[in-house]
Amino acid sequence: MATQLQTSGVQVMPTAKQTRSKFITRLGFALLVITVTLAIIYPFYWMVMASFVPEGYSIANAPVLLPEMFTLETYRTLFEERPVFTWILNTLLIVGGSTAVTIPLSLLAAYSLNRFRFFGRRAIVFFILMTQLLPASALMIPLFLIFRGYGLLDTYQGITIAYISFTLPLAIWVLWGYLQGIPAEFEEAALVDGCTPLGAFVRVTIPLALPGIAATALFIFLEGWNQYLLAYLLTSSSDKWVISLGLFSFIGEYFVEIEQMMAASVVASVPALLLFAVLQRYLRGGLALGGMKG
């Protein structure tokens, strides 16, 4: 009780010593914030910086901070020497294809799991959650053999189907969470007005869920942009490479072209960062609900 009075008394009239210690605390905190943030962002900063120096500069000068030269030349040679656009186009094609299949299927499934109470519902929810635990390394062997049997190796269709194995459970999970936030009353009103359950779903639920559907599609896209193992295993010809395989091709080259490598990394990061910025609003919910994927 005595100490309590003491502290509250001190707070009313701060002494010079106290103001100084407060200042030191604030300075220390500012230094901490700056150090931590800079340390975290540094590798990313270095990538961007190294993509704007002349080729060969990094190996010769080992720059740590700001370089003394600036050029866009690396980007020109990157696009000339490597089929970056093909990689991006392939990724768009494959991820777009799997999204086009995933979204309708997952929307119907999420709607069913959300709005109906039926036998086996809990088991199915648990089952879908469990499929998210499956590492790609557990699926790679059977998928490879099955695809080999059906002639799907090294085809766009094959990779697209393989991508569905991780986009579908993820999409069901995220949409399930989103639909929970839409009150069922809207649909019930439509039912009372004579809509069939499916009619209510199409005319009421889908329009209301559009932002969530868009977010899910972007989420899937981000996952597809990141996917590596399945693409690596199921693709053999370089004209079908997706972006991650294109980037991987830089590693292990005898003559490491650091500037091109970093320029390609910047090119591959831009769409991901933009999507991330758009999705940030959903990420907290999405992470808790669908974030089983890494």
Place this chain on the structure above:
Amino acid sequence: MQQQATSRNAPLSARQQQANRRPLLSSRLLPYLLLAPALIAIALVIIYPIFYSLYLSLTDANLLRLSEAEFVGVDNYVRLLTREDFWQSLGVTALYTAGTVFFGYFMGLLTALILNQNFRFRGLARTLISIPWATPWLVVTLIWYVMFNPQMGPINVILQRVGVIDVGIPWLYQRDTALISIVIVTVWREFPAATLLILAGLQSIQPELYEAAEVDGASRWQRFRFITMPSLRTINLVVVTLMTIWASKLFTVAWALTQGGPGDATRVLSVYTYQEAFLSNRLGRASALAILTFVLVFALVVVYFALLNREEQEA
């Protein structure tokens, strides 16, 4: 609602009768019909492959002579469990998982505590700290491939200029540092997820708790120890669970940066599975390995979920 119903009493009852009859028939089947396409797709791309894998794990299938595969029972499992290779790989995976979860959580907590303070440029700091998480995995890999370069890699250059080392360390190419390097890369990419989750947890703690503690003369550390940490218990479990699952899925970094090497220093279970299947052609043993990995992850997650459930019931 009530008023509307009574004022339009007659037409509605007729409509409702009609509506009542239809759902009776369909509402039983409808949920299953809606689920069917998704479940069929999952059965084709997940369930069938998993059962195929289960079957393969009981044979001596070889990638080059698949048709000659013979049933060998649990031979593959017995061989794996009695071999040092498997336990070595499991050990590496456990170390990697423990490292990423521990340091990822620590970084997440540290940055979340910082971002929970009121200061200018907080939004900017938050955005900058989230950037690694938004960076594609392969880009992360390439960045750190350069960062760790023995000659010009900024990490070595900085350490040399500061005077900590004389000669650049070949981080990725020697046994002692390869696994640590991969943990660093993974933590760098994943910790912002922990930051955002923990920050959300911090912001949901009632400020009155801190005020009351301050009035009672609790020190900063005591407030952290007795208010912050207990309030974060559920979030902590979620973060640890997610990071464990992510660690169990790691392939990209360990494969792209070190191919599981040098030797077997970074050969986590997923890399070991890949090598067994597609470099040694031993599909049977590799399938057994994949199944064992999944069972292990599954068991761990069940434990976490049980803890989480208990936590929620106590709350």
